[in-house]
Amino acid sequence: xxxxxxxxxxxxxxxxxxxxxxxxxxxxxxxxxxxxxxxxxxxxxxxxxxxxxxxxxxxxxxxxxxxxxxxxxxxxxxxxxxxxxxxxxxxxxxxxxxxxxxxxxxxxxxxxxxxxxxxxxxxxxxxxxxxxxxxxxxxxxxxxxxxxxxxxxxxxxxxxxxxxxxxxxxxxxxxxxxxxxxxxxxxxxxxxxxxxxxxxxxxxxxxxxxxxxxxxxxxxxxxxxxxxxxxxxxxxxxxxxxxxxxxxxxxxxxxxxxxxxxxxxxxxxxxxxxxxxxxxxxxxxxxxxxxxxxxxxxxxxxx
Amino acid sequence: xxxxxxxxxxxxxxxxxxxxxxxxxxxxxxxxxxxxxxxxxxxxxxxxxxxxxxxxxxxxxxxxxxxxxxxxxxxxxxxxxxxxxxxxxxxxxxxxxxxxxxxxxxxxxxxxxxxxxxxxxxxxxxxxxxxxxxxxxxxxxxxxxxxxxxxxxxxxxxxxxxxxxxxxxxxxxxxxxxxxxxxxxxxxxxxxxxxxxxxxxxxxxxxxxxxxxxxxxxxxxxxxxxxxxxxxxxxxxxxxxxxxxxxxxxxxxxxxxxxxxxx
Numbered sequence: 001x002x003x004x005x006x007x008x009x010x011x012x013x014x015x016x017x018x019x020x021x022x023x024x025x026x027x028x029x030x031x032x033x034x035x036x037x038x039x040x041x042x043x044x045x046x047x048x049x050x051x052x053x054x055x056x057x058x059x060x061x062x063x064x065x066x067x068x069x070x071x072x073x074x075x076x077x078x079x080x081x082x083x084x085x086x087x088x089x090x091x092x093x094x095x096x097x098x099x100x101x102x103x104x105x106x107x108x109x110x111x112x113x114x115x116x117x118x119x120x121x122x123x124x125x126x127x128x129x130x131x132x133x134x135x136x137x138x139x140x141x142x143x144x145x146x147x148x149x150x151x152x153x154x155x156x157x158x159x160x161x162x163x164x165x166x167x168x169x170x171x172x173x174x175x176x177x178x179x180x181x182x183x184x185x186x187x188x189x190x191x192x193x194x195x196x197x198x199x200x201x202x203x204x205x206x207x208x209x210x211x212x213x214x215x216x217x218x219x220x221x222x223x224x225x226x227x228x229x230x231x232x233x234x235x236x237x238x239x240x241x242x243x244x245x246x247x248x249x250x251x252x253x254x255x256x257x258x259x260x261x262x263x264x265x266x267x268x269x270x271x272x273x274x275x276x277x278x279x280x281x282x283x284x285x286x287x288x289x290x291x292x293x294x295x296x297x298x299x300x301x302x303x
Numbered sequence: 304x305x306x307x308x309x310x311x312x313x314x315x316x317x318x319x320x321x322x323x324x325x326x327x328x329x330x331x332x333x334x335x336x337x338x339x340x341x342x343x344x345x346x347x348x349x350x351x352x353x354x355x356x357x358x359x360x361x362x363x364x365x366x367x368x369x370x371x372x373x374x375x376x377x378x379x380x381x382x383x384x385x386x387x388x389x390x391x392x393x394x395x396x397x398x399x400x401x402x403x404x405x406x407x408x409x410x411x412x413x414x415x416x417x418x419x420x421x422x423x424x425x426x427x428x429x430x431x432x433x434x435x436x437x438x439x440x441x442x443x444x445x446x447x448x449x450x451x452x453x454x455x456x457x458x459x460x461x462x463x464x465x466x467x468x469x470x471x472x473x474x475x476x477x478x479x480x481x482x483x484x485x486x487x488x489x490x491x492x493x494x495x496x497x498x499x500x501x502x503x504x505x506x507x508x509x510x511x512x513x514x515x516x517x518x519x520x521x522x523x524x525x526x527x528x529x530x531x532x533x534x535x536x537x538x539x540x541x542x543x544x545x546x547x548x549x550x551x552x553x554x555x556x557x558x559x560x561x562x563x564x565x566x
Contacts, residue, residue: 011563042563045562045563048419050415050418050419050558050559050562051558051559051562051563052559070421070423073419073420073421074421076419078415078416078419080412080415080416080419082412082415083412084411084412084413084414084415084416084417085413086313086316086317086411086413087411088317088320088321089313089316089317093316097309097313098416098420100305100306100309101306101309101417101420101421101422102420102421103305103421140416143416144416
């Protein structure tokens with residue numbers, strides 16, 4: 001569980017984190033989205049006790065940042081932005097070093113478990129420097145999990161990976177998600193955040209929004225239903241616009257685009273109105289905005 | 304303690320994979336063991352009249368046992384220069400390893416995951432220091448033992464041998480050498496924590512050797528002769544300097560600055 005209260009961090013004149021308040025319950029996968037330089041990595045560094053805040057407070061797994069730093073480091077796993085492996089040491093040796101630093105009780109067993117899980121067991125004696133980007137990232141994830149942390153911080157876990165390697169890493173995150181651990185994931189990959197995260201916070205020095213991906217889409221753009229009609233004219237648009245629950249009705253080509261809060265409840269009535277007015281309906285579907293649209297809209301609003 | 308051992312073994316595994324670094328650790332002890340033995344061997348055949356007092360600084364002659372010939376006294380004088388280098392050797396060897404220790408981790412981006420573990424700054428720096436110190440001291444002591452054995456074989460006169468293996472030199476090699484090494488290592492780690500380029504770290508770390516070289520040149524030029532009093536004085540000063548440097552190295556190692564100011 002991660003909690004922050006008015007967390008603030010300044011570097012000279014640069015306000016990197018501005019009064020961030022978060023409450024991430026145990027077992028949640030939280031996506032932390034924001035452009036480069038937004039302060040995401042700084043936030044991760046503060047809550048993992050690598051650097052201190054200027055103001056505010058934070059706690060992770062019940063331990064307070066600045067007071068119980070060793071306990072925090074013991075109870076969290078961190079995948080840093082760059083894998084930071086010891087390239088001229090073997091994959092196995094890389095993990096053994098961290099197993100020892102995290103005081104893992106059965107280091108050999110844990111190293112084997114994760115090397116096998118990630119499909120690296122056969123190459124355990126190879127130097128990490130000979131691995132592909134995807135394999136290096138998997139090894140770095142294994143390193144963050146060796147001590148079975150309750151909370152895991154993943155900073156850009158799929159950045160720079162080819163689609164196949166990215167998918168492997170995402171599948172692995174899905175696996176650890178099933179184990180009920182809390183995952184705090186900084187990412188630029190909005191599709192990934194959409195698929196993996198229970199909630200998303202869009203951040204640019206301060207928290208812009210915080211909600212589930214689905215509700216964020218609805219909050220920013222409202223819900224939109226598209227009626228594909230054989231023919232469409234202004235009278236149809238006006239009749240639908242006059243319905244009390246419709247926020248907006250707009251004609252684009254032969255489509256009628258209707259914005260409303262609760263399509264499940266009101267679509268049947270709209271269809272009846274259109275058919276009653278002589279419209280021939282070809283298709284009906286919901287216009288889904290991607291999380292990318294939401295993100296770009298939010299960032300644009302800030303700028 | 305386990306974490307310190309882990310850091311030491313990690314450093315060694317990384318460092319000694321690089322044959323050049325291995326060479327820098329082994330080269331100096333080999334040379335500084337072979338050269339004085341070679342000199343002893345070459346000068347053992349000198350007739351007493353071949354070396355004259357004018358070849359030796361006047362201050363040294365008064366330390367030379369009266370029963371020794373000029374040639375024997377010359378032997379002791381020549382080898383003593385190398386014994387000073389034996390004392391300074393543990394300071395020269397670890398600089399390469401220590402200077403790279405922090406800045407190297409910065410360069411390879413492995414420092415952040417390392418600092419994210421529950422390791423304390425004291426454990427990390429102790430591990431890094433010992434990883435540089437132990438090979439240097441071990442190589443020096445091994446070289447000195449080889450020198451002592453070789454000298455015992457080459458030198459016929461027990462008075463000469465006693466002068467060469469004087470307890471003063473044992474103190475110098477066993478105590479002063481490691482203290483000098485600790486000074487060099489701490490200074491190098493401090494530099495390594497502050498700079499962003501391994502080459503700069505190594506160059507700056509070498510500066511610490513310069514004042515100590517004054518000892519060597521001081522004796523060669525006859526400015527002073529290193530005796531027991533000077534050795535003990537050096538040891539006392541080094542203890543104070545080392546305490547100060549250990550404290551400063553921990554203070555200089557600011558996790559936040561290292562992580563956030565490094566680009």
